[in-house]
Amino acid sequence: MQSPHTMRRPVPPGRPALAVEGLGIHFSRHRRRALFLRELLSRGKDTAPDRSSFWPLRDVSFSVQPGEAVGVLGVNGSGKSTLLRLIAGVLLPDEGRVEVNGGVAPLIEITGGFAGELTGRENIAVVSALHGLDKGQLAERFDAIVGFADIADFLDTPFRHYSSGMRVRLAFSVIAHLDEPILLVDEVLAVGDKRFRARCHEMIDALLAAGRTLFLVSHSEADLRRFCTRGLLLEKGALALDGPIEEVLERYLAT
């Protein structure tokens, strides 16, 4: 468990930005009421008979160097989002470990921290702080955040009155302006109109140029080709292929 203060450390030189070792997580097939007593008494070990649990992800190992742009591919249910959530630290693995050097800016559930009752301005303050930005840092980039989201006229409007496009724009803008060296992106580029997508792409280009590490889950061939140099192909929760993006795309499209 990392504290918000250690999250902002840059990646130490010579270390991978991200190291994943023998990562696995299992979910129960049963309804949750059967789960509780067993989990409480079993000291966290898997005592369940094999058929009652399944592994959306197992035995996955890889490491990512600082500045790399990695695309994650796989059909629905192959474990892509689970992998991202484990890296983001919002799920805890049952096997293996995730080592993140430096912090992650998770573009997963990006509107999750926003409260409908609060105004855009208040939400920006709260969410950026939840992700570890202090007041001075926020003041520096407040205008950039508002400008990118293009919501200047609605800053003092309650968030619940925002259109869904505005919500995603603001959320993306806040997370993209964090300092974290690793950027996790889960399909968020699929939403928003064409103009906003184009600006997201520019933003990601700029972040990559600044040496950030990108971890992108997408079904969009074009996005993967555009940003990523390396691909990870997941099949049934296992890492099937780890190589240059073209090679991985070829194999993915062939299946």
Next chain:
Amino acid sequence: MRALNDLRAAFPVLRLLVRRDLKVRYADSFLGWLWSFVEPLSFAAIFYVVFSVLLDRGLGQDPYILFMLPALLAWQWTAGSLSGAAKSLTKDKRLVGAVRLPRYIWPLRTVMVKACEFFLALPVVVLVAALFGHAPTPMLLALPLAVLIQATLLVGLSLVLSPIGVLVTDTSNVLALVLRLGFYGSPIFWGLSDVPERYHAFLMINPMAGVIDLYRAAWFADTFAGWAPVLASGGAAVLALVLGALVFRRLERPALKEL
């Protein structure tokens, strides 16, 4: 030790969440923070009418409203914290799933929000006392101790309840029942000194009994049932904290999967 360091680092975030919650609660309401004592005050008024006027009670002390109010406010802190804690992870599951923060801040947050409302409502007690021209006793100095015991108790119980609230869907219903029983089983509209001493041991099973008795002792010298119930509450609070830390660590992982 690491948990303590984590907590120190997470504290600014916690403060921010609490402020956000208070802001959200009062952002659109006309009476704003006045609500934090309009509610207990009207409640106390109802009990005053029922027990003091209609039933011509043999309970408590005069002024009865001052007798009840501190106990009622303390109970609301407890009831609000615990029912909030059981929902603390599910209510904000999108937020819990979006930020990498120590997970225990979610139950802590509900306890702290309700604590703030409790403190915001305390001036009303002073106001009521002033209206009746009722002076506090030296036991007012023990108030921080009562707050400390209650806070420890609530943090512990919230840590137990928050993952269980995710894993067992019935938690909120059962809890509502327990809290209702607790309301009548705690010395709120009656006092420990209204009950024969031989039942005290039984009533002390409820860890809120000693705490509430201590709060009340700040205003009524002769209702205080002695330090034994306070000690029992303190012991229960420490036990709850240890249990909470253990249960939360054990159940955090499966609870996250079910969000």
